[in-house]
Amino acid sequence: MSESTEKPLLEVRDLAVSFFTPDGVVSAVQGVSFAIGRGRTLALVGESGSGKTVTAYSILRLIQPPGRITGGRILLRSARAGDIELADLGEEDELLYRVRGGLVSMIFQEPMTALSPVHTVGSQIAEAILLHQKRTVKEARELTIEMLGKVGLPLPSVYYHQYPHELSGGMRQRVVIAMALVCKPELLIADEPTTALDVTIQAQILGLIKTLQRELGCAVLLIAHDFGVVAQMADDVAVMHRGIVVESGDVRSVLKAPQHAYTRSLLDALPSRRRPA
């Protein structure tokens, strides 16, 4: 998928995830494969229940029991830490802590899920720096304020001391982006980062992700259900349906000349493509 001949940053091969519930085994992801090149953006598109979020969570090994990765491999070719086989890492593996929030970080649909309500936004970002980088408390603080400014918070040194509930949804999402990017990850996973936001705020947040991505050179795995957001953000697309990737390719060919019937049906359901009834 990458334009150059270098090997992709992330390679997911035949990933399978099942949930072992008392009522039976639910196979949420059944053999998903895709790759993301360095600095590229891949969008995983699908409706609720298609397995896109489970796939993203698997990369960070966030699948909780009764869920379990039952097969496949997730290879991260980190420039800083070498090749890491994420699917094989143990729960307590030191490397996993380096990956989470360091090499790979994540922003969520609802920013409050990622923010602690009882800590100031500044201290939460500084904590991430202290966990992943060898910095003093003072340096972490300065770096945090710099990052808050970068994501567009006015008066970052004032915002440093505010609590998440004092911020609007758009501002909270900016804080989460600051937290995710402050350790300069090689891969950013963005799970529906703008679904809960107004269209004008969405435009600003998407623009911010693009700008910072370019600046840091990180790759983005964008989880989305909105083809508009996908078309504007992604280089490549993988369409998921019932736990498998039904179609993938570069954004233009998939959106303009979809090959699979499911992709076509999704595109036909777009309000902008429908003729008035």
Next chain:
Amino acid sequence: MTGGTEGTDGRPLLSVRGLTKHFPVMSRGFRRSVLATVKAVDAVSFDLAAGETLGLVGESGSGKTTTARCILRAIDPTAGSVMFHLPDGRTVDLVKLTAGELKPIRQHAQMVFQDPVSSLNPRMTVGDIVGEPLVIHRLARGEELAGRVAEVLARVGLQPEHSRRYPHAFSGGQRQRIGIARALIMKPSLIVCDEATSALDVSVQAQVLDLLKELQREFRLTYLFVAHNLDVVRNFCDRVAVMRKGRIVELAPTAQIFSDPQHAYTKILLSAVPSPDPDVRMNFNVGDELAKLDAADQS
């Protein structure tokens, strides 16, 4: 702003004039003095013809939901009038009616809510939820009630046996159908849809919108369609009112709003919509443009 809205009998179904809702901002502490007022809805006027669909769009905080709630008197407006044309030929001002006078009129104006989880009582069966309005208004009971519930459930695409189940057993799209059935059973002339399809996946959203269109043709319904998704409004509404800071900044036929927006805010709003065509670039720079507009408001 109100041209071309007459119904077949020459009168609009709903005529809103100068609708205003102010919320006081109280000081902290014991004395609770009023520091300022927030003009959530500020002199909103529009007409709604019978059988028409008017989209009310705007961002969160623009006052679109407050406007809808004031019209149905879910909250009491500060000022203005809402003339509502009843099926018996009378026209009443919903703002002036007492709670007692309002009750019999409520059956003609119903609401469908955004969140199909919180708007359905989890401890009531679907049959009880859908039939409840008829019970409250004492319009049907016993066999007749059960019959009408079954009929309306069938009409929105649900099975008769669904009436014995609880809301949690249904998907988001089915739950929204339950909400529509509950509104429809009153045989209303006006339905206010407050972000009725916002929580749904795109293919489910398309099905629910299709259902609403069919029902509109069949029962000659009039919709006030509150939404933030401009794409949905574009294909669903006859006319669109764009709200910003409690005011309607532009009201025009849908095609005109999208092809030839007049107000600067409408233009910014439309430019921020991500196009599903990768070759049509969206405007990522709306923040600066909105700031300029705000600055122009101040001066």
